[in-house]
Amino acid sequence: EADIYQTPRYLVIGTGKKITLECSQTMGHDKMYWYQQDPGMELHLIHYSYGVNSTEKGDLSSESTVSRIRTEHFPLTLESARPSHTSQYLCASSDGRRAAFFGQGTRLTVV
């Protein structure tokens, strides 16, 4: 069982609110990722980090931002939530030598 945790699991929030999705891992992995999963199941990489103070945008453009101040922590922030941000957000981590481990996900609904 992978030790990567996401909170909250579910979030319903009003338009215009600022939100932060939390992701933490206890495996000491230096590589962490955020994926957005749409209702059609596809997984799209929106952010990744290869170490502390290193963050990059992924293949899918996103209005969210991320930070990596500590190895184990990779939070995602939306400054002003909109209904178009409604989705499932999945965090993952890896040691770079094999596949990434995923958290349980946060299902975000913006009303």
Add this chain to the structure above:
Amino acid sequence: GENVEQHPSTLSVQEGDSAVIKCTYSDSASNYFPWYKQELGKGPQLIIDIRSNVGEKKDQRIAVTLNKTAKHFSLHITETQPEDSAVYFCAASLLTGGGNKLTFGTGTQLKVEL
């Protein structure tokens, strides 16, 4: 960048039958191919992976084959059981030691019927 195609998008089999899911990738430099299983309400879970220096790998009822020349790889599940029902994703990556961004296929919804 890498592009991964996955087929079929849905697959329904009878319990005990075999299921095969196929993926193709575009970047010949990719050298690592994991498969994930995602159950309802959960994150994807790694079930098997294969590196480009291996043509086939098996783990109990699950096997993966890789054809580097044709740039395609497949997941084979034998003796399917109801608990195999889930969404399966293939992925491709270039493992360099510096990072391993995964490019995912579009997923296959597998339903095992009693």
